Amino acid sequence: MQDGFETITLGVEDGIATITLNRPDRLNAFNGAMMRDLVAAFDATDADEAVRAVIVTGAGRGFCAGADLSGGAATFDYDQSGGWNGAESPVRADGSVDYAHPAVRDGGGIVALRIFESRKPVIGAINGAAVGIGATMTLPMDFRLASEGARFGFVFSRRGIAPEATSTWFLPRLVGIGQALDWCYSGRIFGAAEALEGKLVRSVHAPDDLLPAARALAKDLTTDTAAASVSLLRRMMYAGMGASHPMDAHRLESRAIWARGASADAREGVASFLEKRAAVFPDGVSEAWETFEPWFDSPEYR
Known part of the structure; x- marks a missing residue:
């Protein structure tokens, strides 16, 4: 399968594709290039008839620490930053905003919707910090397995922004409205044990056992099925x-x-x-x- 991505790697073995977020020096922080790479990777796995399931994990000690904040305080001011796709401004001459403009779209939501549209089962192997978009991008995945050291956070209230990546649709359906509100109101960071108890993840594993467990699940889902x-x-x-x-x-x-x-x-x-x-x-x-x-x-x- 073709690679050539800037922020991820993609490989296929025994019918299982593994997408690895690959900015370990930034704890795999999400940026516009990663958005485009992930969309392209799921396009590739859908098109490859040899792929039966997809695993998503992170390089290094983190899964995804959230949006790349290297742009400073204006990170989420998309009119100033150009948004995720660098499109022209959606602000009209009179100062009103064209909310139907492509530049308004949330980049995390673009990725989440692409994962949702996947034609193959998707398993998240969450090997470390999964915060903000790092947590919400996993919600459209069919299963989430976590390392014992994984940490989660829906931290939008602590950044002065709003939930993204279609999380207000997925999260309450996965864990119930009360649990979703608890995690999102507080914006607190919580560990793998709480994620398991709250039904956010399917299982928790020792670090060295995480990817083998994800691969075993993928095989179990696909070996004897059409x-x-x-x-x-x-x-x-x-x-x-x-x-x-x-x-x-x-x-x-x-x-x-x-x-x-x-x-x-x-x-x-x-x-x-x-x-x-x-x-x-x-x-x-x-x-x-x-x-x-x-x-x-x-x-x-x-």
């Missing part, structure tokens, strides 16, 4: 979280069963079960999405 099925059900589950009625899920599931029931994967799944052998599923993720993408792109399911 890549197309896993990819589609990931999106179906998220669509269900936002549905207003079970009938919405019924409509989408009915379409999915109809379409996938006639697939080569379905024939292989049944045949392998009856013949008591391991399945060899032939369908690729991209092929399956040719049928499903128009549904998911419609307002009904987004």
Whole structure:
């Protein structure tokens, strides 16, 4: 798989892609280049049919210490700093702001939404400090595993700003509104044990065991399953979280069963079960999405 990134590394082994945030001298602090690199990395893992799952971790002793604050007090004044993408100012001549302008968009949210759109399962292997965007970028990941030394913080109230990276949608759904408000109101830093108790992370591991545990989970999720099925059900589950009625899920599931029931994967799944052998599923993720993408792109399911 191609690399050439500025702030991350990307490698694939045995069907598992590992994205490593790679600014260890800055505790992998998030900047515009990292935003662009992460979006490109998930584009690459989606396009690579050999990739079955994605692990995201950090180089050195931190996962991601938050936004790069080297720009000083104006870091979050995007009109002054140029925003994450350096686009022209969204401030009109009369001083009003065009909030639909691309330059207004939160860079963390751009990354979080790209992770949300991933066609492969995503596992966060949180090896150290995960603060601000370092914490919120993990929320659209399917599972979060933490090192014993990991530290978390939703510190926006302590920086005089507001939550970002779509965290106000994900965090209450993951941990409950009371826990989300506790962590966000206080902006305090908390450890891996509290993250586990609060259901932010799935499990806590000794530092040397973290990546092996993440890889073992990725293998468990993908070894005996159809890549197309896993990819589609990931999106179906998220669509269900936002549905207003079970009938919405019924409509989408009915379409999915109809379409996938006639697939080569379905024939292989049944045949392998009856013949008591391991399945060899032939369908690729991209092929399956040719049928499903128009549904998911419609307002009904987004």
